[in-house]
Amino acid sequence: QVQLVESGGGLVQPGGSLRLSCAASGFTFSRYSMKWYRQAPGKERELVATINTAGSSTTYADSVKGRFTISRDNGKNTVLLQMNSLKPEDTAVYYCNVVRRGFDYWGQGTQVTVSS
Numbered sequence: 366q367v368q369l370v371e372s373g374g375g376l377v378q379p380g381g382s383l384r385l386s387c388a389a390s391g392f393t394f395s396r397y398s399m400k401w402y403r404q405a406p407g408k409e410r411e412l413v414a415t416i417n418t419a420g421s422s423t424t425y426a427d428s429v430k431g432r433f434t435i436s437r438d439n440g441k442n443t444v445l446l447q448m449n450s451l452k453p454e455d456t457a458v459y460y461c462n463v464v465r466r467g468f469d470y471w472g473q474g475t476q477v478t479v480s481s
Contacts, residue, residue: 374475387461403457
C-alpha cells in the first residue's frame with residue numbers, strides 16, 4: 366500500500382533553515398509528480414511546492430518562492446523540501462502528497478515551528 370513518511374521538522378529561529386524529507390513506498394515513485402502542502406492552525410491546507418516525475422519542473426506558492434526548494438531522488442524514493450530564510454508565518458504541519466489513480470495519499474505530517 367502507498368506510504369508517505371515525512372521527517373525533518375522541528376523548532377527553528379526566524380531566518381533559519383530546515384530540510385524536510387518524505388520517504389515513499391508502495392508505488393512506482395518515479396512515475397508520479399509529488400507535492401508538499403502545509404496547514405497552519407485554524408487555516409486550510411495550502412499547496413507549497415510541486416515537482417514533476419523527472420525533477421526537471423517545479424512550482425511554488427508565491428509565499429515561499431525564492432526561499433524553498435523542492436527536489437527528489439528517484440533512486441531513493443524520496444522527495445525533499447529545503448526551507449531557508451524561515452519566517453514565523455511558515456509555522457505549520459507539512460505534508461507530503463501524491464495523487465495516484467485519482468486518490469490523494471498523505472503522510473502523517475511533520476511539525477515546523479518558526480519562533481524566537
